[in-house]
Amino acid sequence: MTPTAALxxxxxxxxxxxxxxxxxxxxxxxxxxxxxxxxLPMRDGVLLATGKVGAEVTPEAAYDAAQQCALNALAAAASIAGGLDQIQRIIKVVGFVASTPDFTGQPGVVNGASELLGKVFGDAGIHARSAVGVAVLPLDAAVEVELIVQVD
Structure with a gap:
């Protein structure tokens, strides 16, 4: 199945x-x-989640935001690659989670991105990853994700 069909x-x-x-x-x-x-987790020009995970943002809402970040990253990558189906493999995901000092669930939040990539690309979606807690992100976003992908 192609990534476009899987999506x-x-x-x-x-x-x-x-x-x-x-x-x-x-x-x-x-x-x-x-x-x-x-x-960032932008959808139709609006941030899906602002604030800190562990305070204003629940881990579940941040997980959904990370999924949107991954979709946005795929759109950016596809725009350079010649389309989504030109992406052969997800190499690395880096996820930043704006969180309170006592929140330690960053890996679970970034799973929102990783699990979506696995569903879209199958084995080619298995990747290396970093999930980092930070004090603040641009526009007070709760999550930010970047990708490195291999293309045709």
Missing amino acids: AELGLTLPPVVPPVAAYVPATRTGNLVYTAGQ
Whole structure:
């Protein structure tokens, strides 16, 4: 099954590429690798979750936000790769979770991105990963995700 078909089977569509909020591009390619900029959980121009996980944001809401970040990162990567189906493999995911000092569930939050990528790409979606807690993210987003992907 193609990534596009797998995404459709999940009832999801690739969103438009989110415009940058500063001086950078959403994704860049070198050779057969595409690196995305950090993607916030934007949907239709609105952040899905703002604040800190462990305070204003529940881990469940942050998990959903991480999934949206992954969709946005896939859109950015696909825009450089020539389409979603040109992505051969997810190499690495880096997830940042704005969280309270006592919250230690960052890996579970970033699973929102990782599990979606596994469903869309199957074995090619298995990746290396970092899940890091931070004090604050741009626009007070709760989660930010970036990808490194291999393309045709």
